[in-house]
Amino acid sequence: MRLALDLAARGRRRVFPNPMAGCVLVKDGRLIATGWHRAYGRPHAEAEALKLAGRRARGAAAYVSLEPCVTFPGKKTPSCAQALADAGVARVLYATQDPNPSVAGRGQKLMRSRGIGVVSGVLGREGRALNADFLERMRRPASLKPRVILKMALSLDGRAASLSGESRWITSPASRRLVGRWRAESDAVLVGIGTVLEDDPSLTARGMGRNPVRVVLDSRLKIPRRAKVLNGEAPTWILSARRGRAPGAEVIAVAAGRGGRVDLEEALTELGRRRIRSVLVEGGPQVWAAFLKGGLADEVRVFFAPKLLGGACRMKQALSLKDMRPQRVGADFLFQGSIAAATTRTHR
Numbered sequence: 001m002r003l004a005l006d007l008a009a010r011g012r013r014r015v016f017p018n019p020m021a022g023c024v025l026v027k028d029g030r031l032i033a034t035g036w037h038r039a040y041g042r043p044h045a046e047a048e049a050l051k052l053a054g055r056r057a058r059g060a061a062a063y064v065s066l067e068p069c070v071t072f073p074g075k076k077t078p079s080c081a082q083a084l085a086d087a088g089v090a091r092v093l094y095a096t097q098d099p100n101p102s103v104a105g106r107g108q109k110l111m112r113s114r115g116i117g118v119v120s121g122v123l124g125r126e127g128r129a130l131n132a133d134f135l136e137r138m139r140r141p142a143s144l145k146p147r148v149i150l151k152m153a154l155s156l157d158g159r160a161a162s163l164s165g166e167s168r169w170i171t172s173p174a175s176r177r178l179v180g181r182w183r184a185e186s187d188a189v190l191v192g193i194g195t196v197l198e199d200d201p202s203l204t205a206r207g208m209g210r211n212p213v214r215v216v217l218d219s220r221l222k223i224p225r226r227a228k229v230l231n232g233e234a235p236t237w238i239l240s241a242r243r244g245r246a247p248g249a250e251v252i253a254v255a256a257g258r259g260g261r262v263d264l265e266e267a268l269t270e271l272g273r274r275r276i277r278s279v280l281v282e283g284g285p286q287v288w289a290a291f292l293k294g295g296l297a298d299e300v301r302v303f304f305a306p307k308l309l310g311g312a313c314r315m316k317q318a319l320s321l322k323d324m325r326p327q328r329v330g331a332d333f334l335f336q337g338s339i340a341a342a343t344t345r346t347h348r
């Protein structure tokens with residue numbers, strides 16, 4: 001079991017929002033195959049080990065870090081409890097029960113009904129420690145909505161993009177690294193389809209930790225096939241008022257609100273149901289406005305970059321400011337500075 005737990009840990013940072021899982025198949029005192037859940041969307045640990053073992057799995061014992069799963073509506077991967085039984089595995093020992101209410105105890109029941117000897121709680125404490133984050137999330141009531149944090153990056157004159165729509169990069173590399181950390185700390189990061197079409201962001205944690213789930217509001221499902229959020233680096237959920245498919249993402253149909261757009265209350269309810277605890281809403285302006293108007297934001301984090309975008313058509317035409325002196329004046333913040341570079345500016 002210790003080996004199964006060590007193998008499971010190899011999926012750290014890659015399997016979110018799934019739990020880490022490892023599987024070791026032993027027969028006649030010899031190890032015959034191992035497997036682990038390598039990344040979100042990839043096969044489960046049991047499936048990997050069973051594939052390697054082939055017919056040798058018959059009569060073997062399986063050590064698994066987490067109760068083998070069963071199918072339930074909306075689940076994409078096949079049932080591992082079923083697969084172990086079909087392969088003729090004789091005994092299954094696991095560390096922790098799957099707390100997912102759709103699975104809890106059902107894997108064990110299915111395997112017992114197929115004549116498998118099942119032992120639970122083997123190195124249970126270590127198993128719970130390994131997946132502490134997942135277990136905590138799953139204990140969270142599905143009725144709770146996530147905490148919403150609006151993140152904005154603005155020029156000092158309050159622009160989110162140049163006239164041509166560019167917003168890369170308003171802020172400095174240090175600020176972008178900090179955003180990477182915020183993404184790693186969030187369960188999900190959300191943008192509107194306008195931002196995907198204009199900026200094509202990948203919305204990963206930029207190497208600062210595990211990648212969050214990427215959420216795109218796209219009522220009419222117009223996301224381009226080559227969008228970077230569909231690159232498989234992290235799970236992507238498209239919340240849409242339409243039913244449909246987008247390779248590389250899960251399309252989740254959400255009720256339409258005003259103007260046929262995704263209803264934000266419904267969207268947050270759906271994310272809560274999926275045990276998302278926090279969402280970093282990164283824009284763009286229409287999406288920020290909709291969250292604020294609906295009274296749905298809990299916190300804001302606003303970067304002000306020392307530049308003026310005014311009527312600049314391109315980001316490189318922004319005016320840089322130097323010798324900035326930020327100051328508090330009563331309830332306000334005053335930013336004083338001199339204009340560093342007056343580049344020629346073309347207006348559109």
Ligand SMILES: NC(=O)c1ccc[n+]([C@@H]2O[C@H](COP(=O)([O-])OP(=O)(O)OC[C@H]3O[C@@H](n4cnc5c(N)ncnc54)[C@H](OP(=O)(O)O)[C@@H]3O)[C@@H](O)[C@H]2O)c1
Pocket residue numbers: 151152153154159160161164165166167168170191192193194195196198199217218219220260261262263264282283284285286287288290
């Ligand atoms: N500086 C920054 O921090 C920052 C961050 C992000 C983006 N940006 C910039 O912002 C610009 C894009 O922003 P944007 O305002 O045009 O687009 P956006 O806010 O990214 O996306 C707006 C679109 O989202 C869809 N949507 C679905 N449900 C919605 C709802 N309930 N409320 C609002 N929108 C909903 C709508 O399209 P459908 O009706 O088709 O679904 C809507 O047109 C780009 O220039 C980008 O560079 C800047």
